[in-house]
Amino acid sequence: MTGFFLTLLACLAVELPGRDSVRVAHLSAKLGAGAGLLAAIWISALAASALAVVAAGLMAPLLPGAARQMLVAFALALAALELALRRAPRAPAEPTRSAGAMLVVLLAAQITDGARLIVLALALATKVPLAAAAGGALASGAALTLAALAGAAWPAWQRLRLVRLVIAALLLGFAVVLGLDARGLLG
Numbered sequence: 001m002t003g004f005f006l007t008l009l010a011c012l013a014v015e016l017p018g019r020d021s022v023r024v025a026h027l028s029a030k031l032g033a034g035a036g037l038l039a040a041i042w043i044s045a046l047a048a049s050a051l052a053v054v055a056a057g058l059m060a061p062l063l064p065g066a067a068r069q070m071l072v073a074f075a076l077a078l079a080a081l082e083l084a085l086r087r088a089p090r091a092p093a094e095p096t097r098s099a100g101a102m103l104v105v106l107l108a109a110q111i112t113d114g115a116r117l118i119v120l121a122l123a124l125a126t127k128v129p130l131a132a133a134a135g136g137a138l139a140s141g142a143a144l145t146l147a148a149l150a151g152a153a154w155p156a157w158q159r160l161r162l163v164r165l166v167i168a169a170l171l172l173g174f175a176v177v178l179g180l181d182a183r184g185l186l187g
Contacts, residue, residue: 002126002128002131003122003126003127003128003131003132003135004128004131004134004135005135006122006126006135007118007119007122007123007132007133007134007135007136008135008136008139009139010115010118010122010139010171011115011118011119011135011136011139011140011143012139012142012143013167013170014079014083014113014114014115014118014167014171015113015114015115015139015144016143016146016163017083017160017163017164017167018083018113018114018115018143018164019086019087019109019113020109020110020113020115020140020143020144020147021143021144021146021154022147022154023105023106023109024037024041024106024144024147024148025147025148025150025151025152025154026090027102027148028147028148028149028150028151028152029151029152029154031097032151033148033149033151035099036097036098036099036102037099037102037148038145039099039103040099040102040103040106041106041141041144041145041148042141042145043103043107044103044106044107044110045110045136045137045138045140045141045144046137046141047107048107048110048111048113048116048136048137048140049116049119049132049133049134049136049140050133051111051116052116052117052119052120052123052132052133052136053119053120053123053129053130053132055120056119056120056123056124056129057123057129059124060124060127063124066182066183066184067182068124068125069125069178069179069181069182070178070179070182070183071121071124072121072122072124072178073174073175073176073178073179073182074175074179075117075118075120075121075124076117076118076121076171076172076174076175076178077171077172077175077176077179078114078117079114079115079117079118079121080114080167080168080169080170080171080172080175081168081172082113082114082117083114083164083167083168083171084164084165084168110140114171115136115139115140116136118136119132119133119135119136122135122136
């Protein structure tokens with residue numbers, strides 16, 4: 001259960017102020033939060049989290065304990081950088097009404113986003129990959145559903161910048177501590 005809750009909370013913290021929530025809010029503002037968008041949100045969240053756990057499962061047997069911990073530190077650092085440095089996507093001029101196209105766009109964005117890096121990291125760290133996948137999928141699906149339901153009322157990206165930077169700093173701090181511990185520098 002710890003892996004599930006850690007992943008759920010970490011992915012919510014990254015996904016709520018993240019790029020994908022802004023992208024979904026733009027789509028919802030233009031098209032409405034219809035069944036197609038909501039289906040694309042949940043399918044992409046489940047598929048992307050499952051892919052992250054599959055990647056973790058492929059890496060885990062190849063890595064000894066310290067290397068696994070160092071990979072977790074790198075994944076958290078990359079998630080922090082993604083959250084701090086990437087800009088919000090622009091609102092689409094003519095968004096598609098195709099649920100399949102929305103699914104492809106959301107899945108492509110989520111496969112390499114910070115939340116999936118956290119799912120990968122916590123699947124490796126906790127050694128409970130299914131719990132990490134479930135926590136990541138639930139967090140991403142819930143955060144993006146909130147963004148879809150809010151639509152144009154979703155907070156502007158600029159107002160979320162401080163939140164993103166604080167969360168990025170916390171993730172980077174955890175990454176540094178894990179990296180130093182993996183190298184045996186913390187005692």
